[in-house]
Amino acid sequence: MIFETLKPQIESIVSDDKKPVNDRLMAICKLLENSVSYYNWVGFYFRNGDKEELVLGPYVGAPTDHTVIPFGKGICGQVAVSNQNFVVPDVSAQDNYIACSITVKAEIVVPIFVNGNNIGQIDIDSNTPDPFTEDDERFLEFVCAQVATLL
Template sequence: MKIEKLKPQILTITNQPDLLTKEKMQAVCDLLQANVDTYDWVGFYMAHETEPTLHLWSQAGEPTDHTVIPFGKGICGQVAVSNANFVVDDVHAQDNYIACSIHVKSEIVIPMFKNGKNIGQIDIDSNTPNAFNEKDERFLEWINELIAAQL
C-alpha cells in the first residue's frame, strides 16, 4: 500500500482521545508494519529523561532483545546524538549497526522532536535492500510530529 493512503488512518488513531499515547504509538506501529510491504519491523524508541539511553515503547514485527540502546550505539543511538535522519541502504555496510535480525537489509531512523529537543525516534527495518527514500522520510517526520504533539 502507498504510504500516503495511510495518513487518514494514522490521523484517526492519533486523534482518539480515549487512547494513551503509548497505545496510539503501538497502533501506528501495527498499521505501518501490516500495510507497507517494506516495513518489516516498526518501533518507537524514546529517550530516557535523565540517562543517555533510548527505551523501546512500542513495536510491531519480530520481538527484539534491543529494548534499551545507549546513545551513540547502533543507528538509533547515532540518531539520538546527531538529531538527523539516518537512511541505511545496506545495514551490512555500517560499522556501528546493531543486528536485530539476520533478515534485515536496510533501515531508516527518524528523530522525534518536542520544543526543539530530540525526545525519541521511529525506527523501521526492512528485509529489502534500499527500501527507503525521501517520501518515507517526509511521511515518518509527519508521524513523529503527530506523536510528539501528544507527549
C-alpha cells in the same frame, strides 16, 4: 501513493484521546507494518529521562533484545546524538550497526522532536535491500510530528 492514504489514518489514531498513548503508538506501528510491504519491524524508542540512553517503546515485528540503547550506539543511538534522519540502504555496510535479526537488510530512523528536543524516534527495519526513498523520509517525518503532539 500509499503514504497519502495513510496520513489521515495516522491523524485519526493520534486524535483518539479515549485510548492511552501507548495504545495509539502501537496502532501506528501496526498500521505501518501492515500497510507498507517493506516495513518489517516498526517501533519507537524514547529517551530515558535525563539518561543518555533510549528505551524501547511499542513495536511490532520480531522480538528484540535491544530494549536499551546507549546514545551513539547503533543507528538509533546515532540519531539520538545527531538529531538527523538516518537511512541505511545496506546494514551490512555500517560499522556501528546493532543487528536485531539476520533478515534485516536496511533501516530508517527518524527523530521525534517536542519543543525542539529530540525525545525519541521511529525505527523501521526492512528485509528488502535499499527500499527507502525520500518519500519514506517525508512520510515518517509527518508521523513523528503527529506523535510529538501526544508526548
